Amino acid sequence: MLTIDARCTACGLCLVTCPEGALVPARHRPTxxxxxxxxxxxCIEVCPRDAITEVPA
Ligand code: SF4
Ligand code: SF4
Known part of the structure; x- marks a missing residue:
C-alpha cells in the first residue's frame, strides 16, 4: 500500500509514470x-519530493 504525503507538489510525474493508471489526480495530491x-x-523512484512511501497493508 502506498501513501502520498504533504511533500507532494502535485507535479504530476508519478501520474504519467504509473504503467497501470493507478494514480489519479485529486484535489491536493494524487490518489x-x-x-x-x-x-x-x-512512482516512488520517480517522485522528486520523496512524497510516496510504501507502508504495510
Ligand atoms: S511525483 Fe511526487 S511530487 Fe509529483 S505528483 Fe507524484 S507524489 Fe506528488
Ligand atoms: S507506479 Fe506506483 S501506483 Fe503505479 S503500479 Fe507502480 S507502485 Fe503502483
Whole structure:
C-alpha cells in the first residue's frame, strides 16, 4: 500500500509514470487506486519530493 504525503507538489510525474493508471489526480495530491497498483514502485523512484512511501497493508 502506498501513501502520498504533504511533500507532494502535485507535479504530476508519478501520474504519467504509473504503467497501470493507478494514480489519479485529486484535489491536493494524487490518489492511489489500490486494486490497480502492482507495487512496481516506479512512482516512488520517480517522485522528486520523496512524497510516496510504501507502508504495510
Ligand atoms: S511525483 Fe511526487 S511530487 Fe509529483 S505528483 Fe507524484 S507524489 Fe506528488
Ligand atoms: S507502485 Fe507502480 S503500479 Fe503502483 S501506483 Fe506506483 S507506479 Fe503505479
Amino acid at each position: 492511489v487506486v489500490a486494486d490497480r497498483c502492482t507495487d512496481c514502485l516506479a
